[in-house]
Amino acid sequence: MKCSVYIATSADGYIATPDGGIEWLHSAGNQEADMGTEDMGFQAYMNSVDCMIMGRKCMEMIASFNLTAEQWPYGDMPIIVLSNTIKTPPENLKGKVEMYSGDINELIAKLASDGYKSAYIDGGATITAFINLNLIDEMTITQAPILLGEGLPLFGKIKPAVQLDNAKSIVFANDFTQVKYNVRYR
Amino acid sequence: MKCSVYIATSADGYIATPDGGIEWLHSAGNQEADMGTEDMGFQAYMNSVDCMIMGRKCMEMIASFNLTAEQWPYGDMPIIVLSNTIKTPPENLKGKVEMYSGDINELIAKLASDGYKSAYIDGGATITAFINLNLIDEMTITQAPILLGEGLPLFGKIKPAVQLDNAKSIVFANDFTQVKYNVRYR
Numbered sequence: 532m533k534c535s536v537y538i539a540t541s542a543d544g545y546i547a548t549p550d551g552g553i554e555w556l557h558s559a560g561n562q563e564a565d566m567g568t569e570d571m572g573f574q575a576y577m578n579s580v581d582c583m584i585m586g587r588k589c590m591e592m593i594a595s596f597n598l599t600a601e602q603w604p605y606g607d608m609p610i611i612v613l614s615n616t617i618k619t620p621p622e623n624l625k626g627k628v629e630m631y632s633g634d635i636n637e638l639i640a641k642l643a644s645d646g647y648k649s650a651y652i653d654g655g656a657t658i659t660a661f662i663n664l665n666l667i668d669e670m671t672i673t674q675a676p677i678l679l680g681e682g683l684p685l686f687g688k689i690k691p692a693v694q695l696d697n698a699k700s701i702v703f704a705n706d707f708t709q710v711k712y713n714v715r716y717r
Numbered sequence: 718m719k720c721s722v723y724i725a726t727s728a729d730g731y732i733a734t735p736d737g738g739i740e741w742l743h744s745a746g747n748q749e750a751d752m753g754t755e756d757m758g759f760q761a762y763m764n765s766v767d768c769m770i771m772g773r774k775c776m777e778m779i780a781s782f783n784l785t786a787e788q789w790p791y792g793d794m795p796i797i798v799l800s801n802t803i804k805t806p807p808e809n810l811k812g813k814v815e816m817y818s819g820d821i822n823e824l825i826a827k828l829a830s831d832g833y834k835s836a837y838i839d840g841g842a843t844i845t846a847f848i849n850l851n852l853i854d855e856m857t858i859t860q861a862p863i864l865l866g867e868g869l870p871l872f873g874k875i876k877p878a879v880q881l882d883n884a885k886s887i888v889f890a891n892d893f894t895q896v897k898y899n900v901r902y903r
Contacts, residue, residue: 542898543730544729544730676884676898680877681874686729688866690867702896710886
């Protein structure tokens with residue numbers, strides 16, 4: 532099964548401030564820019580995946596947004612949340628996510644045997660874990676034009692180093708940039 | 718005086734491995750790619766600056782290369798090395814660099830009064846210090862297509878957060894990407 536990443540960071544590689552905040556993501560960049568219908572590839576990416584796997588922190592951030600049904604960005608896509616500590620999701624995500632605490636390779640095998648073909652992997656710790664299991668095939672990283680200076684990094688410790696190829700790069704009118712890579716494990 | 722940055726990082730934002738190594742920079746990316754005369758903008762950048770300020774670690778890395786006169790990439794541009802611990806440069810850099818241990822704003826004022834107009838600021842700690850003094854005007858960051866997983870980060874702690882604008886983005890045939898920003902302090 533294909534596993535891919537679509538995530539935003541600051542220009543210094545953080546996905547959140549030290550307290551988990553992502554308000555900067557919405558205030559960064561040129562707010563006056565005419566983005567037209569430009570969504571920085573989000574909907575096209577969503578159309579390319581059929582399930583989602585995220586970490587607990589990522590889920591808790593989404594829960595904190597208290598999204599209405601109209602705001603919910605993930606449609607009716609199955610969402611699996613990895614956690615060894617929490618067994619039930621927050622009240623406002625009940626019925627929307629499923630908790631999982633087992634082996635990641637087994638989860639991927641199960642999803643593949645259930646017919647899923649392309650997973651959206653979200654959250655820094657989860658993405659790092661998947662890379663260390665050689666599971667991420669493709670990454671789209673959108674960089675907001677801001678140096679946060681400190682925060683939660685997208686990538687944790689990865690070992691050994693991982694080569695990327697087939698680089699693509701784009702800059703948007705709001706000064707956000709985006710790179711897309713394939714990931715090659717050797 | 719304009720201060721700018723031209724530096725390479727891994728895709729996860731490191732300028733060197735934990736032990737200071739940068740061999741990965743030369744082995745990363747598509748080695749078969751036809752780069753022609755493409756130097757990823759280095760010479761054009763060099764033509765835009767008239768002096769260089771770097772940190773001690775950066776100097777020590779350059780010293781470790783034991784460059785011949787033909788390999789020396791900085792021409793006869795004056796190079797000032799910031800260090801509070803070292804008073805004389807390594808033997809193989811004598812006559813090529815000048816040590817400085819004082820106040821950075823005073824150094825910039827002195828260089829400006831000496832007629833210098835555009836400084837190349839190099840080294841992670843030095844770049845971070847200059848940003849925190851609101852001195853960096855422009856940054857060109859070339860990202861090698863590799864996740865090092867650990868190492869020396871380009872950016873240290875920056876406070877408060879710094880907005881970037883006028884983003885430009887380019888991808889090279891060897892899968893290196895490059896972003897260029899202006900820096901705005903508020």
